[in-house]
Amino acid sequence: MSADEWSKSEKGIARRAFDLAYARECKAIEEELKKRVSELHDPKDLWSLHSYLSHRLRETERKYDYRYSVLISVFAGLLHNGRLAIEDISGLSGEKIEAIKRIAEFLDE
C-alpha cells in the first residue's frame, strides 16, 4: 500500500497505535497533574495549574488528529516525542513506515 492508501488491516493497526499513544499521552498529563496538585501551596498555583492543563489538553486535541490524510505526520510526531515506538506501527506498508521514519528523523534533528 502506498503512503496515501490504507488497507483494512492497516486501518486496524493505525487505530490501535493511535489509541495506545493517546492513552499514554493522557497518562502522562495525569501523572504531571498529580505531581503538581501534590505541590500546591499558594492560591495562585491553582491558576497556573489550570493554565498548564488548558495548554496540555488543547495541544492534545490538536496533535491527535485521526484523518488518513495526515496520519503519516501524526505518527511521525508521536514517534518523535516517544508516545509510539516503531514496533507499535509494525504491519503498516514499508512505504508508510519509511515515510513516518523520515519525518520523525527530520523532527529529531
Add this chain to the structure above:
Amino acid sequence: MSADEWSKSEKGIARRAFDLAYARECKAIEEELKKRVSELHDPKDLWSLHSYLSHRLRETERKYDYRYSVLISVFAGLLHNGRLAIEDISGLSGEKIEAIKRIAEFLDE
C-alpha cells in the same frame, strides 16, 4: 459609619475578612481538585476535571470583587455560602452588619 462609607479601621477589617474567605475558597477548590485527581481513571475525566476547574476559577474571580461599592453584597454572599462567619466581620459598623445580614438572609431563603 453608614453602609456607603468605610473608615480606615473598617477597611482593615474588610480586607482581612475578604482575604480569609478567599483563602478558604481556594482551599476548598484545592481539596475538591485533589479528590477528583485521585479518582481519575479515564482519559475523558481530564476534560471534565478541566471544565470543573475552569468553572470554579471563573466563579471565584467573579465572586471576589473587592470594591467598596459592592462589598456589602460580596460579604453577604460569603456569609451565605459559609466562607465567612459573622465574627469575621465584627468591628464593621452596625449599619453595615445589618445590611450584610439582611442580604445573606434573603439569599438563604
